Amino acid sequence: MELLAKKVKLIRPKQEGYWHRLGIKLKKYLPIMAFIVPAAFMAVLFGYIPLIFLLAAFKTNFNLSIYTPFQALFSPNWSFVQFTKIFGENADEFFLALKNTLVINGIKLVLIFPIPIIIAIMLSEVKNATLAKLFLIILCLPNFLSWPTVIGIWQNFFRQSDGVINSIFGTNIGWLTSDNGPNGISLFRFFVISFDAWKGCGWNSIMFYTAIVSIDKSYYEAAELDGANKFQQTLRLTLPSIFPTIALMFIMNITYILSCGFDEINLLANLDPNWKLYETTLDYYLYNQALAENADFSYATALGLFNSTVSLTFMLVGNSFCKKFLHRGLW
Amino acid sequence: MIHKKHLKKLIRKTKGDRLFLGLSYGFLIFFSILVILPIMNLISFSLTPEGNNAYVRFIPEGFTLSYFAYFFKDSQFITSFGNSVLLTVGVTIVSNVFMALAAYPLSKPDLPMKKPILVFFIITMLFGAGILPTKFMLQGLGVLGTLWGIFLLSINNVFNMLLYKSFYEGLPKETIEAAEVDGVNNIQLFFRIVLPMSLPVFASCCFFTIVGTWNAYSSVLMFVGSTHPESWTLSYYIYYLVSQFNPTGSSIIKTTNLVNYQSASIVISTIPILLIYPFIVRYIKSGITLGSEK
Numbered sequence: 001m002e003l004l005a006k007k008v009k010l011i012r013p014k015q016e017g018y019w020h021r022l023g024i025k026l027k028k029y030l031p032i033m034a035f036i037v038p039a040a041f042m043a044v045l046f047g048y049i050p051l052i053f054l055l056a057a058f059k060t061n062f063n064l065s066i067y068t069p070f071q072a073l074f075s076p077n078w079s080f081v082q083f084t085k086i087f088g089e090n091a092d093e094f095f096l097a098l099k100n101t102l103v104i105n106g107i108k109l110v111l112i113f114p115i116p117i118i119i120a121i122m123l124s125e126v127k128n129a130t131l132a133k134l135f136l137i138i139l140c141l142p143n144f145l146s147w148p149t150v151i152g153i154w155q156n157f158f159r160q161s162d163g164v165i166n167s168i169f170g171t172n173i174g175w176l177t178s179d180n181g182p183n184g185i186s187l188f189r190f191f192v193i194s195f196d197a198w199k200g201c202g203w204n205s206i207m208f209y210t211a212i213v214s215i216d217k218s219y220y221e222a223a224e225l226d227g228a229n230k231f232q233q234t235l236r237l238t239l240p241s242i243f244p245t246i247a248l249m250f251i252m253n254i255t256y257i258l259s260c261g262f263d264e265i266n267l268l269a270n271l272d273p274n275w276k277l278y279e280t281t282l283d284y285y286l287y288n289q290a291l292a293e294n295a296d297f298s299y300a301t302a303l304g305l306f307n308s309t310v311s312l313t314f315m316l317v318g319n320s321f322c323k324k325f326l327h328r329g330l331w
Numbered sequence: 332m333i334h335k336k337h338l339k340k341l342i343r344k345t346k347g348d349r350l351f352l353g354l355s356y357g358f359l360i361f362f363s364i365l366v367i368l369p370i371m372n373l374i375s376f377s378l379t380p381e382g383n384n385a386y387v388r389f390i391p392e393g394f395t396l397s398y399f400a401y402f403f404k405d406s407q408f409i410t411s412f413g414n415s416v417l418l419t420v421g422v423t424i425v426s427n428v429f430m431a432l433a434a435y436p437l438s439k440p441d442l443p444m445k446k447p448i449l450v451f452f453i454i455t456m457l458f459g460a461g462i463l464p465t466k467f468m469l470q471g472l473g474v475l476g477t478l479w480g481i482f483l484l485s486i487n488n489v490f491n492m493l494l495y496k497s498f499y500e501g502l503p504k505e506t507i508e509a510a511e512v513d514g515v516n517n518i519q520l521f522f523r524i525v526l527p528m529s530l531p532v533f534a535s536c537c538f539f540t541i542v543g544t545w546n547a548y549s550s551v552l553m554f555v556g557s558t559h560p561e562s563w564t565l566s567y568y569i570y571y572l573v574s575q576f577n578p579t580g581s582s583i584i585k586t587t588n589l590v591n592y593q594s595a596s597i598v599i600s601t602i603p604i605l606l607i608y609p610f611i612v613r614y615i616k617s618g619i620t621l622g623s624e625k
Contacts, residue, residue, distance in 0.1 A: 022443055025441060025442075025443050026443060028517065029436060029439065029442055029443065029517065031516070031517060031518050032435060032436045032439075032517045032518060032521065033436050033442075035432040035433055035435050035436050035521075036432075036433045036436055036437070036448065038429045038432065038433070039429045039430060039432070039433035039452070039487060039492065040433070040448075040451070040452075042429065042483070042486050042487040043451065043452060043455045043487055043489075045468070045483070046455075046465065046468060046483065046484060046487065047454070047455030047459075047460075047487065048455070049468060050460035050461075050464035050465050050467070050468045051458075051460050051464070052464075053460060053463070053464035053467055053468075054460060054461075054464065056464075118358070119358075119359070119362065121355075122354070122355035122356075122358055122359050123355075123359065125351065125352055125355040125356075126355070126356070126359070133612070135359050135363060136612075137608075137609075137612055138363045138366055138367065139359075139362060139363060139366060140612075141366060141370075141608070142366055144542050144546075144604050144608060145546070145601060145604070146545070146546030146547075146548065146566045146569070146600070147546070147548065148548055148566055148567075148569040148570040148572075148573050148597075149546075149566075149569065149597050149600065149601060151573055152373070152569065152572075152573045152593055152594070152597045153369045153370065153372070153373050153597070154369065155573060155593075156369075156372055156373060156376055156590060156594065157369065157372065159590070162384040162385055162387075162590055164372060164387070164388060167385050167386070168388075198365070198366070198369075201362075202362070202366070229345050229347035229348050229351070230347060230348045230351035230352070231347055231351055234351075262549055263548065263549050266549070266552070267570065267573060267574065270573075270574035270575075271573075271574065271575075286461075286462070287462065287553070290461070290462040290463050290466075290553075291462065291553065295463070297463055300461070300462070300463050301461060301463055301464065303461075304459075304460070304461025304462065304463070304464075305461065307461075308458050308459055308460075308461065309458075311457075312457050312458050315457055316457075
């Protein structure tokens, strides 16, 4: 009898508190939690420690010295003068950069964004798998070329001497430079947008293509029986079915509206000596402020901080919007 | 009951359908040509001998390999090529090992502190400190202006980490539970079961890292710069050629044949990417689908 009581006691589950459960979990997971350490170390080193230098954005003047960085960072000359400089003293430059960025990204959003969707719809019409794959391989290729390569390729077409366009039409136009461009118009925006489209459209279509391929085929059979032709099927069936993907990509593009590819803009800017005068974007302005000969550490950091904060806000809002209405987030 | 064969007969392709199909093929072929022609033009320029540049369209006017030969003697080009290979191999191995490891515990649903750890990583992806703080950090570590600096900066790739994480989460639960019942601990589980099953995502992440590292020039522009030619990468070298800067006193910048030299260097720099491209195409789709379902 006593023995039985002892057994029953053994079988009865222990009262498990939060800490007890945590202890068991830790015992189970602590060995693999060590796997996080290398990545976390790198994240701290280049993601978190540099954030300390953002304090420099709140200084009147700031001379960073490698030997006494923290003395300078915590010296008591706090102020918001760098931020008033962005919107006061340098407002012209800043708002020009902001306007150009918004214009370029806005045009991309309206004119370039639909192209991958169209490519995906047309690609889904190709029933021969080998052929579809071949199209996909060709159209995705530019995405894997570097920006110097892409600009180099198109430079062969648009350069002034020996450029293909000029030698076909017998003209002598410096397409990539603003001073002797066609009728003195700078084609900068056109080039940024179209080179970007050339590079990215095929690749961006893959996401829509996989969404279309995963639509249930019986819907299409039903639509065919009802006498809907391909145009009607696309409009009434394909587009509504892939709408979540479209919305997700659209919101994702909106969240990136303050950054329009530094890489290509820097390259195009280098090709045009007069370029900086009237076409600059936020990324490029930031880079120029940071890496100029006599860079003002405080001002550049304040600009960077402003840009990062606004981008972060955009992304968080965009992500929570996606999670709420589309039930899937950006991350 | 209508048989499927009869169904096919019943639904005749209408005029609209055929128009749609024709339009689709037409546009796809048009877009493909738009991709291929500029690349053919590039290759033509790299093979065309002196004096024929004005006639080059999409096929070479004559044939010479002298532009390619030049780059096998240009010491700056060789240094840059070597640097690119070193950097790409190093970053691809280290970054993917770190990310694949870190993603594993994060794929466990009942990991303690899972959410804070995830947020900790995602913040570094969303909020950068900016160019100058990063530059100062590199200076403090004594790696500013060297390849090591670029290497260290390229290791953390939170996006890839999330790809690994969602792939691990999608692995069949039964296999993993069966292994757990057999008394395999978490570390053995990772190396014996999870890792061998994750080869597709490993391949596509490695491919993206290779392409990204090989093609990146702006990090070299910001943190190495023209004053350290010994640490240039190939895409930075091409950036200099394309921009027609001349810090190393290279003799080809001044020549009238710069177009041809430039085209040849671009062709050489693209060959490694083209070599791995076909092998990886079949993995791309799985990688992209993963990214979209995050």
